[in-house]
Amino acid sequence: KIRINKYLSEAGICSRREADRMIEEGRITVNGKKAESGQKVSLEDEVCADNIPVHKNEKKVMLLFNKPRGIVCSTKQQRQETTVTDYLDYPLRIYPVGRLDKDTEGLLIITNDGETAHRLLSPKKHVDKTYFVQTKGKVSEEDKEKFKVGVDIGEKDLTLPADLEILKSGDISESLITIREGKFHQIKRMFKSVGKEVIYLKRLSMGNIKLDESLEKGQCRK
Numbered sequence: 001k002i003r004i005n006k007y008l009s010e011a012g013i014c015s016r017r018e019a020d021r022m023i024e025e026g027r028i029t030v031n032g033k034k035a036e037s038g039q040k041v042s043l044e045d046e047v048c049a050d051n052i053p054v055h056k057n058e059k060k061v062m063l064l065f066n067k068p069r070g071i072v073c074s075t076k077q078q079r080q081e082t083t084v085t086d087y088l089d090y091p092l093r094i095y096p097v098g099r100l101d102k103d104t105e106g107l108l109i110i111t112n113d114g115e116t117a118h119r120l121l122s123p124k125k126h127v128d129k130t131y132f133v134q135t136k137g138k139v140s141e142e143d144k145e146k147f148k149v150g151v152d153i154g155e156k157d158l159t160l161p162a163d164l165e166i167l168k169s170g171d172i173s174e175s176l177i178t179i180r181e182g183k184f185h186q187i188k189r190m191f192k193s194v195g196k197e198v199i200y201l202k203r204l205s206m207g208n209i210k211l212d213e214s215l216e217k218g219q220c221r222k
């Protein structure tokens with residue numbers, strides 16, 4: 001027997017942490033009864049997530065998606081919003097690894113492999129994420145130094161050191177920025193803290209996984 005959160009992540013449904021949340025939200029059942037956190041299950045038990053039976057040993061898939069603007073990363077149905085999973089309409093239960101804002105483009109990894117998702121997202125692992133960013137306002141060497149130290153975006157701590165490479169500095173500036181954490185709207189908030197507004201944002205890489213530039217916007221590949 002294994003713990004239910006491990007069972008769900010190994011079945012590719014979600015990370016263990018998300019499994020704990022789904023259990024708390026009452027979305028997981030074992031043999032028709034609401035699962036309890038820490039409960040142990042075996043292959044004979046019928047486990048359902050959102051009333052859908054979960055089969056362990058489901059084939060693992062990982063997709064690289066070039067996310068266009070206008071779609072949301074949440075897997076929950078939100079009124080009138082197209083989610084990544086609606087958009088791809090893939091025959092297995094897959095979900096995005098982390099989130100990009102609705103207006104952010106670029107690399108999104110989509111998988112049913114909870115363990116890999118967890119490895120890429122765990123705050124302890126500090127996986128590098130690089131973005132191309134266009135900002136209103138002149139990006140300067142001073143901003144680069146500030147980002148290197150960490151800036152105040154209204155969280156308990158300063159942001160972790162981030163690397164800024166200035167490509168073009170002017171009324172509209174262009175840079176590459178690499179961050180090692182993933183707070184809500186992090187890059188927009190970092191630029192706001194130095195008086196600039198992000199007008200375009202595209203993720204180029206996550207760890208050693210790079211956006212395949214031959215993918216058109218809205219296309220994905222295994």
Ligand code: URA
Nearest residue numbers: 101104185186187188
């Ligand atoms: N930072 C942001 O502000 N938005 C994203 O989508 C990703 C990182």
